Amino acid sequence: MQHSLPLPRLVNSACGTKCRRASHRTPVSFRLGSNQCTAATASLAPLARLQREQARYLDRVIDGMDIDSLAALGFHGADDIRGLVASEAVRSASLVTVPLSSTLAVSMDEDGGQLSILAPPEMPPNVKKAIEVVAGLIRDTPDHQLLILAVLLLWARKYGSTAWREYCTELLPPFRELSCLLCYTPGELSTLQLPHLAEEASRQHDWARWAHSQWLSSSSGALRRLGLAERLEDSMWALAVVRSRAVEFQMGATAGSGSGSGSGFGSNSGFGRARRPPGPIVSVLAPVVDLANHSNDPNCVIQLTTDRSRVVLLPQRPVAAGEPLTVDYGFDRSSLELMTDYGFVASANPYDGEVTLPDADKLAPLDLSRLRSAARSLLRRRQRWRRQQQAVGAAGGGEEEGGEAEGEEAEGGDLGGETWLLAGAGAEEVAQDGDEDDEEAGFSGRLRAAVSLLAPSAAPGGSYSTPATQRIIAGLWHKLVRHCADSLPTSLESDRAMLGDILAGRISGFAMGPEISIDPATPAAAALPTVAAAAASAAAQGGLRAAVPGRGDAARARSAAAGVGAAGAQPTAAAGSAAPATGEVSGGPRGRVGGADGVRDQKQAGSGGEAEGVVEDPLGFGQPGSSGDGTSSGASPEAAEATEALAGSSLAAPPTHGSQGAAVASVVGAAAAARGASSGGAGSGDGAMQAPAANAAAGPGAASSLCRTGRRAGRLYAALRARVEHKQLLQVAEELLGEYGRK
Ligand SMILES: C[S@@+](CC[C@H](N)C(=O)[O-])C[C@H]1O[C@@H](n2cnc3c(N)ncnc32)[C@H](O)[C@@H]1O
Known part of the structure; x- marks a missing residue:
């Protein structure tokens, strides 16, 4: 079936020639002045120069990959996150059209039958064959499509066309800017202070270590002859990139019978599939399309055309020039889920109102008195926290020891093993705090909605048992009492x-x-x-x-x-500890990578022999095998089988194509070394365009403070935002529970 979507006709108004570069046609806000192709950059501030260089790289990628685009880079939203903006007004035409041949893709039957990969055309056949062998071997492991995509990405970064290498090194976020939970350091997780997320991060990290040592590592992996990942950080970069940027399409029940609709970026295994008819699943990393940010009120969708020849970014409604282009990452994700899957939270997320937790059904039945008791504890805890802040201000540091007389009120919930014995600090007392008013007024609408939903369902005696209320209360309990209680006070030191x-x-x-x-x-x-x-x-x-x-x-x-x-509770994130194989918070809304049984089984199936060398750990999580669970980098039978299968392949010889080849590896390697560990990617190999001048020109130290993906991107910022979001939720819960108390 032919693709029938209209392809945009692109004319370069600046150059006066036919040109598909969006940035040549319409100046948009981030373009910082001239839209001439060769505007001088010397006088621009470092950040502006970096952004301008990125725009030029985007143009080169668009040209080199034969992409049609009516979109340009922009930094938008309250967070100034990098994303796509429309470079002209568009009603219904495709905003970005990427030929499938310019993507990395893995296709697999729903029943696990046929599996095929789409590699860059320049990949030599023997390399493709080797990767297919590996793909066949790991097909039963969780999120194997992502692992295969990561292999393809690492290959493209090192040996791919100029466009692929520049896309990887200049446009994809470097390792330090990836917000995926997988990349959170223990310190960042302790800032987040949500045990569920720390455990999930630990599982994802285990998965990455396994993937690195068994498959990707250039010293111990089954694909070592390709020299894909010298450091664990390289593997983690690739895995985090595909996890947060690949789109999964589920085709109709019959292959080719309908176009696939993107289900959001990243892995979607287990989450949402049940809602769709079975059919082949295609995971695609599509350059440029992958720059679209998430919104709860998106104006675009990502689709795979019916003939599976292109990935398109389509407007859902007319978009104006300069308007941010956003997609919904899928399935009504709450803040907690977004944080789990992508490492960021979106503000004013409507799906936080109705929390669906995977293990909500495992929670003990809740009743009003228990909730009220817990809420009172939280209120008291917050008040104590506030008093401590005041004491810190008055005393010039240190923690307040007094403030609450022991025994004044002994009732209250037992949170995390601590019973809070504080003076009677109820909802009324908190309400007297004038500075809370502004903040909480913003939630009154949501609060009213929640109360009106819950109130009619109140059963006599104060317990609530209808499914809707149970879900909400269970969610509030789980999310707020268990997690947020720990996140409220932070340690002064941290x-x-x-x-x-x-x-x-x-x-x-x-x-x-x-x-x-x-x-x-x-x-x-x-x-x-x-x-x-x-x-x-x-x-x-x-x-x-x-x-x-x-x-x-x-x-x-x-x-x-x-x-x-803040002073008080110490961070409780259990970073570094091996995640439990099962447990109340170990599930997550989707089949998770790393912690899923398959991966663990893979690891446990290992022979126990140590791989060559110790896998370095850029995040400092420590050796996952330290708990004796077999998660160290010993070669599994599968890895050994793959190595054997690949032994006959001439992988040692770097592939050659055009001007690339053996030289590429050394040039890229040298560039990567020159750039140092701060970059997540290798350098641009052919020197046709130098690395952004901004880094060098901005002087020592300046480069590290420039953020390619937006001024406010980054894990720490996401963590702070997540905490704020949770505090806001807590306030909703407090008021909600206060309302109960008055009934
Ligand atoms: C598919 S990429 C989108 C492009 C990305 N912003 C970039 O500059 O490369 C997904 C990543 O972008 C960031 N992101 C997307 N939507 C966001 C949002 N609404 N708020 C904050 N970060 C967002 C997150 O780091 C996420 O993992």
Whole structure:
């Protein structure tokens, strides 16, 4: 069946020639001035130069991959995250059309029958054959399509066409900017302080280590002759890229009988498939299309054409020039799910209102008195936290020891083994805090909706048992009481260190200047001289803005104070500990990578022999095999089989194609070495276009503070945002439970 979508006719208004480069036609806001092809970049600020270089690389990728595009790079939303914007008004035409031959793809029958891969055309047949052999061997492991895509991506980054290499090294996020949970460091996870996420991250990390040592590593993997991943970080980069950017299409029951609709980026195994008829599943990494960000109210969809020859980004409604192009990453994901799957949260997520947790049905039945007791505990805990902040401000640091008289009120929930014995701090007392009013007013609509949904279902005696209320209450309980209780107070030490790092510019994605918010006038900030001094100097350089988007001054001040003044519970993230094979929070809404039984089985099936060398650990999670669960990098029978199967292939010889070949490997390697560990990718091999001048020109240290994927991208920022989101949810719950209390 022929693809019938209209292809855009693209004319370069700047050059006056036919040109498919979106950036040549319509200046959009981020383009920072001239839309001439060769505008001088010397006078632009480093960030502007970086963005301009990215636009030029995008043009080159679009040309080199034969992509049609009416989209350009833009930095949009409250978070200034990099994404796509329309370069002209479009009603219904395809905004981006990528030939399938310019993508990396894996197709597999739903029943696990036929499996085929789509590699770049320049891949030599023997290499493709070898990867197919591996694909066949790992087909029964969870998320094997992602692993195969990662193999293809690593190959394309090293040996692919110029367009592929530039896409990988200049446009894809480097390792340090990937927000996937897989890439969170233990320190970042402790900032997040949600045990479920820490466990999930640990599982994903285990999966990556297994994938690296068994398959990808250039020293121990079955594909080692390809020299794909010298470091664990290389493998993790590739796995995180495909996990957060590949789209999974489920075709109609009969192959080719209908176009596939993208189910969002990343792995979707187990989550959502049941809603669709069985049919071949095609996982695709489509350059340029993969730059579309998520929105709960998207204006685009991603589709695979019926003849499976192109991936298209289609508008769902007319879009204006400069408008951000967004897609829904799928299936009504709550903040917790978004965080789990992609490592970010979206603000004002409507799906947070109705929390569906995979293990909600395992929770003990809940009743009103228990909930109220827990809510009271949370309120008291927050009040104590606030008092501690005040004490820190007054005393110039340190924790408040007094403040609550023991025994004044002994009732209250037992959270995390601690019973909080605090003065009677109920909802009324919290409501008296004027500074809460602004913030909480914003939630009243959601609150009212929740209350009106719940109130009619109240059963006599105060327990709630209808499925809808049970789900919501279970969700609130699970999400707020179990997780947020631990995330409310942070440790003074961790917050002080974190803010110090941010303010000193040691954390990428937090370039100093307008991005960082801390109000030097807050007592807590004054109590920490170094932080306060840095904040004051930042304020002198330019206006401070909230790190918490879309919130008022009071919230800003509070968020700053929360960062420096909190004391109390220690971070509880169990980073580094082996995740339990089963357990209350181990499931997740989808079949997860890494922690799924298949992977564990794979690991346990290992012979126990150590692979060559110790796999380095860029995140510092420690050796996953330390618990004795067999997760170390011993070669599994499958890996041995693959190595044997590949022994006859002439993989040792680097593939040659055009101007690339053996030289590419050394050039790329040298470029990667020159760029150092801060880059997630290897360098551009052929020197046709130099690496962004911004990094070099901005001076030492400046490069690391420039964030390719947006000024506010990054794991730490996502973690902070997630905490804010959870605190907001907590407030909803508190009010909700307060309403119950008054009934
Ligand atoms: C498919 S990529 C989108 C393009 C990406 N922003 C970039 O610049 O390369 C998905 C990643 O973008 C980020 N992202 C997408 N939508 C977002 C949103 N609404 N808020 C924050 N980050 C978002 C997350 O890091 C996510 O893992």
